[in-house]
Amino acid sequence: MHPAPSIIIFTTLSGLGYGLAVVLGLGLLDPATLATKIAHVLAIAMIGAGLMSSTLHLGNPQRAWRALSQWRSSWLSREGVMSIVTFVPLLWSAWVCVIESRYLALPGLAGSVLSLATVFCTAMIYTSLKSVQAWHTPLTPACYLLFAAAGGLVVASLFAFAGGGNASLLAVLAAVALMAAWIAKTAWRRNMLTLVPISTPETATGLGAIGKVRLFERPHVMENYLTHEMGFKIARKHAAKLWGIAVVLGGAVPVVALLVLAIVGQVSSAIAAMFACVALLSHIIGMLTERWLFFAEARHAVMNYYNG
Amino acid sequence: MTSLPALPTPKKLGLVIDLDVCVGCHACVVNCKEWNTGGYGAALSDQDPYGADVSGAWLNRIHTFEVVPQGGEIVGEAGEARIVHFPKSCLHCEDAPCVTVCPTGASYKRADDGIVLVDEDMCIGCGLCAWACPYGAREMDLAAGVMKKCTLCIDRIYNETIAEIDRQPACVRTCPANARHFGDLADPSSAVSIMVAERGGMDLMPEQGTRPVNKYLPPRARKPLASSTPLPKEDTTGATGFFAWLDDMLDRI
Ligand code: SF4
Ligand code: SF4
Ligand code: SF4
Numbered sequence: 001m002h003p004a005p006s007i008i009i010f011t012t013l014s015g016l017g018y019g020l021a022v023v024l025g026l027g028l029l030d031p032a033t034l035a036t037k038i039a040h041v042l043a044i045a046m047i048g049a050g051l052m053s054s055t056l057h058l059g060n061p062q063r064a065w066r067a068l069s070q071w072r073s074s075w076l077s078r079e080g081v082m083s084i085v086t087f088v089p090l091l092w093s094a095w096v097c098v099i100e101s102r103y104l105a106l107p108g109l110a111g112s113v114l115s116l117a118t119v120f121c122t123a124m125i126y127t128s129l130k131s132v133q134a135w136h137t138p139l140t141p142a143c144y145l146l147f148a149a150a151g152g153l154v155v156a157s158l159f160a161f162a163g164g165g166n167a168s169l170l171a172v173l174a175a176v177a178l179m180a181a182w183i184a185k186t187a188w189r190r191n192m193l194t195l196v197p198i199s200t201p202e203t204a205t206g207l208g209a210i211g212k213v214r215l216f217e218r219p220h221v222m223e224n225y226l227t228h229e230m231g232f233k234i235a236r237k238h239a240a241k242l243w244g245i246a247v248v249l250g251g252a253v254p255v256v257a258l259l260v261l262a263i264v265g266q267v268s269s270a271i272a273a274m275f276a277c278v279a280l281l282s283h284i285i286g287m288l289t290e291r292w293l294f295f296a297e298a299r300h301a302v303m304n305y306y307n308g
Numbered sequence: 309m310t311s312l313p314a315l316p317t318p319k320k321l322g323l324v325i326d327l328d329v330c331v332g333c334h335a336c337v338v339n340c341k342e343w344n345t346g347g348y349g350a351a352l353s354d355q356d357p358y359g360a361d362v363s364g365a366w367l368n369r370i371h372t373f374e375v376v377p378q379g380g381e382i383v384g385e386a387g388e389a390r391i392v393h394f395p396k397s398c399l400h401c402e403d404a405p406c407v408t409v410c411p412t413g414a415s416y417k418r419a420d421d422g423i424v425l426v427d428e429d430m431c432i433g434c435g436l437c438a439w440a441c442p443y444g445a446r447e448m449d450l451a452a453g454v455m456k457k458c459t460l461c462i463d464r465i466y467n468e469t470i471a472e473i474d475r476q477p478a479c480v481r482t483c484p485a486n487a488r489h490f491g492d493l494a495d496p497s498s499a500v501s502i503m504v505a506e507r508g509g510m511d512l513m514p515e516q517g518t519r520p521v522n523k524y525l526p527p528r529a530r531k532p533l534a535s536s537t538p539l540p541k542e543d544t545t546g547a548t549g550f551f552a553w554l555d556d557m558l559d560r561i
Contacts, residue, residue: 001439057434057435058432058433058434058453059431059432059433059434059435059448059449059450059452059453059454059455060431060432060433060453060454061432063412063430063431063432064432066411066412066413066414066430066432067411067412067432067434068411069411069412069413070310070410070411070412070413072310072311073310073311073407073408073409073410074310074408074409074410074411074436075409076409076410076411076434076436077411077412080411125409125436128409128440129405129409129439129440130405130442130516130517131405131439131440131441131442131516132439198515198516199442199513199515199516201373203512203513203514203515204443204512204513205373205375205392205394205512206510206511206512206524206526207327207373207375207392207526207527209526210375210377210390210526210527211375211376211377211378211390212375212376212378213373213374213375214373214374214375214376215371215372215373215374216372216373216374216391217332217371217372218371219337219366219369219370219371219396220363220366220369222361222362222363223363224363224364224366224369224447225363225365225438225447225448225450226438226444226447228363229435229438229439229448230438230439230444300439300442301442301443301513301516302441302442302443302444304513305371305394305396305443305444306371
């Protein structure tokens, strides 16, 4: 599948934002500190920026409001509805924290639950597509949820080291969540690499009864919407390298950095925060790579008609 | 509303495509584009139409496949491999995944005749329906930013202002080989249903669970090349009279 930058940025940013919102909603950061106030604003900014980015690939963004209507059948519509509903407790919590330096359990917990539900809806958009077999597994929402939680904990650790709360606890939680997320993702990728395609050129053409089917001529010599959108192919050797980069930058580096910080403790809050910042940047680059591969490596059933 | 009709549609309008007959001439492709660029909804745009990187939205495309039987050889025209021209357009599926994923309600299946359509005034051009269709039957119109697909020429088949003989999808009307047929596949006595029953009409990718309405008639069995009548060999023995004399004379010079 074509790895559209707008969607990669959207899922990465909104994942981080919702993850951070979950941590804030659980009251794991001290609402009286400046760091926590900034964290609240940042979570909302990341979610907002992600959602804006997701409208960039629409052909008619001025009608985007219509996407809220079909929540009965469509996961994309559910995602839209949930993202708007989630803003209510998130803005409430942010207001209470920024203005009143307080934590309220009601909007906090509601925000956490709704944030996770929104991420789940995003994941289900992909999971529900039978035409893309690699995505059509319960491991897809598991990965999205774990990555959101892990990313949120990494950002939260950064703010905790900057004075927002119990930094060692959050750093350890982040490391554990990162490990869990990458274990799930490794299982997801193994599933993708070993799956037996349910659809083949033989089933796609119905000509399997005669023999082996091979594309002889394409409908048109040039690329078209379908080959552009669904025919993206990446060389296996590059995919393997990028996967390595994603695991190291997205998982190994932040895990090691955060565990070291947790053990060494608060040597100096500024140095610790800077170190946590490096862990976060590394994680973001790793996540962008992971999301790029999520699309680039997935094969669409229509490619059975294009020898792809 | 992007939920599918709750009950089976009383009519199932669709196409039956005969893979034994299609010669891959692309006439249906061109007539489809011609009709639909001026008919229902936005024009079917092309991008860079006279340039090096031309592309555009088409609702019907012909692929050509080579099918090699077990043990067959691919040696051009002398081998056992078989060339099959393969027209592909929307199959108007009964369990259409392109409909249920649509967030806006633009994509819908008509409850009375089962035709799957896009309401272009509601479509936001998110492209998710094209991802959901395993057949590649939907293409975004890059100029209008809305999703395009086969409408089964809804503006022909019910159009009382055109001659009755023309109230058929453009592709069916134009096919010079009579490889395309249009009708109600819910009615077992319709010509298309009888054709499907007699020829073993098949679904494409049944494993995707989409339950397509359109059916494909498989190519008829072909005898192996080896068992065809061989071409006569060069042989002049047994010639008599004038031809024997001519044969003899030509041999001498
Ligand atoms: S062929 Fe594709 S576009 Fe047409 S109804 Fe089936 S799934 Fe939808
Ligand atoms: S592209 Fe249009 S018809 Fe297709 S899912 Fe999006 S809004 Fe619906
Ligand atoms: S017009 Fe008929 S013969 Fe020509 S490509 Fe279309 S279906 Fe095949």
